[in-house]
Amino acid sequence: MSSKYSMQLIIVHAYEGRKSDNAPRPFLLIFESCSKTRLCYNVSMKIKVKKASYQEVEAIKKPEHKQPARQTGLARFIMNTVARSELKAVNFRFEEVGMEKLGAEEPALFLMNHSSFTDLNIAARILKKRQYHIVCTNDGFVGKNGLMRFLGCIPAKKFISDLVLVKDMKYAIDKLGSSILMYPEASYSFDGSETPLPGSLAKSLKLLKVPVVMIKTEGAFLRDPLYNCLQKRQVDVSSTVTYLLSVDDIKNKSVEELDAVLTEAFRYDHFRAQKKAGIKVTEPFRADGLHRALYKCPACLTEGKMTGKGIYVTCGKCGKQYELTEEGTLRATNGTTEYEYVTDWYKFERDSVREELLAHTYKTEMPVDIYILADTKAVYDVGSGILTHDENGFVLKGCDGALEYVQSPKESYSLYSDYYWYEIADVVSIGNTTRQYYCFPKNQDEAIVAKVRLATEELYKLSRAANKE
Numbered sequence: 001m002s003s004k005y006s007m008q009l010i011i012v013h014a015y016e017g018r019k020s021d022n023a024p025r026p027f028l029l030i031f032e033s034c035s036k037t038r039l040c041y042n043v044s045m046k047i048k049v050k051k052a053s054y055q056e057v058e059a060i061k062k063p064e065h066k067q068p069a070r071q072t073g074l075a076r077f078i079m080n081t082v083a084r085s086e087l088k089a090v091n092f093r094f095e096e097v098g099m100e101k102l103g104a105e106e107p108a109l110f111l112m113n114h115s116s117f118t119d120l121n122i123a124a125r126i127l128k129k130r131q132y133h134i135v136c137t138n139d140g141f142v143g144k145n146g147l148m149r150f151l152g153c154i155p156a157k158k159f160i161s162d163l164v165l166v167k168d169m170k171y172a173i174d175k176l177g178s179s180i181l182m183y184p185e186a187s188y189s190f191d192g193s194e195t196p197l198p199g200s201l202a203k204s205l206k207l208l209k210v211p212v213v214m215i216k217t218e219g220a221f222l223r224d225p226l227y228n229c230l231q232k233r234q235v236d237v238s239s240t241v242t243y244l245l246s247v248d249d250i251k252n253k254s255v256e257e258l259d260a261v262l263t264e265a266f267r268y269d270h271f272r273a274q275k276k277a278g279i280k281v282t283e284p285f286r287a288d289g290l291h292r293a294l295y296k297c298p299a300c301l302t303e304g305k306m307t308g309k310g311i312y313v314t315c316g317k318c319g320k321q322y323e324l325t326e327e328g329t330l331r332a333t334n335g336t337t338e339y340e341y342v343t344d345w346y347k348f349e350r351d352s353v354r355e356e357l358l359a360h361t362y363k364t365e366m367p368v369d370i371y372i373l374a375d376t377k378a379v380y381d382v383g384s385g386i387l388t389h390d391e392n393g394f395v396l397k398g399c400d401g402a403l404e405y406v407q408s409p410k411e412s413y414s415l416y417s418d419y420y421w422y423e424i425a426d427v428v429s430i431g432n433t434t435r436q437y438y439c440f441p442k443n444q445d446e447a448i449v450a451k452v453r454l455a456t457e458e459l460y461k462l463s464r465a466a467n468k469e
Contacts, residue, residue: 047422048143050378054399057382060374062434065164068172071131071152079151080128083121090223090237094126098243107173108211113266114183115221122217122239123181132179133172138373145376158186158416160433166204173210187416188226190293190450191346192270196414196457202258205250212245214265221270222281226419227289233281271341274328287311287324292419295448296349298338304446353451354458363390364452368439370398379438387428387439389452391459394430396437405437409459417449428452
């Protein structure tokens with residue numbers, strides 16, 4: 001038996017010895033297929049779905065809270081091993097700036113920009129010699145709760161105020177001597193630029209009292225942008241690991257000053273960086289799905305009629321067509337190029353949404369299929385309903401009148417909306433600390449989950465500004 005297969009058997013048996021209801025089998029699948037990158041990727045992107053009535057799901061008790069478990073060297077070895085083939089394919093490299101200031105075993109808060117699924121592999125490589133816990137969305141625990149905790153993951157609810165998360169992070173630092181890896185943007189970038197940071201992040205630094213390190217990655221978005229239907233491009237990926245804030249810095253700076261440091265650290269524009277660096281993305285599918293982000297035609301101002309296919313994004317109403325060039329710029333094939341970069345087009349859409357909100361004309365209403373996350377056993381398909389979003393926030397009604405959920409604009413600074421969520425469909429997710437509702441628009445061709453996210457972010461800004469008046 002080769003050493004490679006011996007290693008796999010040892011690791012599998014080591015983990016199967018742990019008591020867990022549902023972890024061993026998914027773990028075995030991941031390791032049996034770790035030599036086949038695509039299969040390994042697909043396994044990790046699936047989620048267990050169970051059909052149930054709304055009443056059955058409502059009867060599910062809130063799972064008992066569990067404190068983070070100590071991460072072992074075995075867990076880090078596993079994650080780094082699984083990451084190798086992907087990182088080799090992108091010629092991954094990283095450089096460190098000021099990291100001599102951080103002790104080899106000193107806990108720190110590692111913050112990382114969130115561009116694509118490749119980010120997880122990057123973190124595994126950079127942090128392979130350091131005990132760390134990963135703040136991970138709670139839907140990632142579905143069907144593999146034991147495995148995720150073994151790997152050092154801490155469940156978090158996206159865009160929901162959660163004091164339990166802060167307590168878990170504090171426990172991992174103080175009691176387990178562990179660092180924390182966190183993607184504070186919480187969702188992948190839609191357009192290649194940064195997404196909003198939570199206002200509570202700077203305050204959390206004061207509570208955690210550990211140094212802050214920034215992991216900034218280049219190329220991961222160009223390699224595997226969310227809109228591009230899980231099609232990977234041949235692009236090199238690199239990271240810079242920077243010692244950003246010391247404990248004294250955090251102590252002496254105000255929350256506002258810390259927020260400014262964090263905001264600047266997370267500023268990026270991947271398409272402009274591509275152009276500046278002369279990186280070429282030559283794949284003939286590079287614009288597939290681009291209409292998910294560029295949903296509004298800047299020529300005729302029609303929404304929901306754009307189609308991204310091949311190297312072009314085209315308006316089905318007026319026929320205006322734009323090429324996404326190999327250099328990452330946009331070029332109209334018929335007429336004027338209104339926006340040279342995807343990020344500028346996306347900003348135009350954001351400004352348009354804000355104008356609608358100020359004019360009190362914004363409203364999105366869509367028939368949806370409804371899934372609910374109530375525990376880690378499955379996400380529950382409870383039927384269908386109507387999701388409405390306007391200046392008053394969200395209203396979700398469905399399940400033959402049994403479900404009515406209301407969420408005000410003040411409750412979330414952004415929105416958990418996603419493309420091709422767990423290979424199911426584009427989704428809008430709302431909810432609270434006990435239930436998350438995943439709403440899949442029935443008309444996926446015309447659903448604009450990006451607009452709903454933009455509207456949520458702009459509504460939050462407007463509601464905060466109103467409170468200050």
